[in-house]
Amino acid sequence: MTTPLLELTDLTRTYSGGNRRRTILKSVSYAFEPGRMYAIVGPSGSGKTTLLSLASGLDSPTTGSVRFHGRDIAELGLGTYRNRHAATVFQSLNLLTYMNAVQNVTSAMEITGVRGAHRRERAHELLDLLGIEPADRTRRTLQLSGGQQQRVAIARALACEVDILFADEPTGSLDHETAAGIIEVFWKLAHDDGKCVIVVTHSKEVANACDEVLHLKRGKLVPQD
């Protein structure tokens, strides 16, 4: 049997506040493969963002493990995992709005230690892949549309050749047509480039485009039939 790209084993996350403890995730196990697109769905407050935070190395589980190519990410180092292997597109996008699109992508490479003169070239390649026209690449990202900003945020997340791309509600604030374009980008990243794409979403359109839909219900992750 081959080792999964990303494996969640018996993940539990309990939050404590005052004298109250709430277990949001209860023994969640799942194996994610490359070249596939996954949706994590469930009602508000069911723990989708909590699960994404654990799987992307932004938070640590109360018990259980997250393994990348068989290695516990805690042992690999959460920073190393996030910088080299798994990137996240947040709802708030985290773009540097005073910079243009190319600078946003190259600065992500700088932060994560990608060196060399090829950085600008690679940034243009990624922006090209995401359909940002050359003329739009040198305007401050604040002056780009919501859909274009979302694409730049994805290019920024991909800047370091990651294997896994996480996205939290990537089409939340976009109109139908722009959202469809973003879904297509994710679909191609999974099916043409072999990335593992994991999307938290409330959108039926996004879920319908995914290879697997996983429901978070009462702290458990249940694949849709």
Ligand SMILES: Nc1ncnc2c1ncn2[C@@H]1O[C@H](COP(=O)(O)OP(=O)(O)OP(=O)(O)O)[C@@H](O)[C@H]1O
């Ligand atoms: N750091 C924290 N400390 C305490 N409770 C938290 C913390 N983070 C999340 N929670 C609680 O855990 C529960 C799950 O939150 P989470 O954000 O994971 O849900 P969600 O499914 O992503 O919701 P939504 O669809 O509304 O974004 C919520 O009740 C939330 O208040």
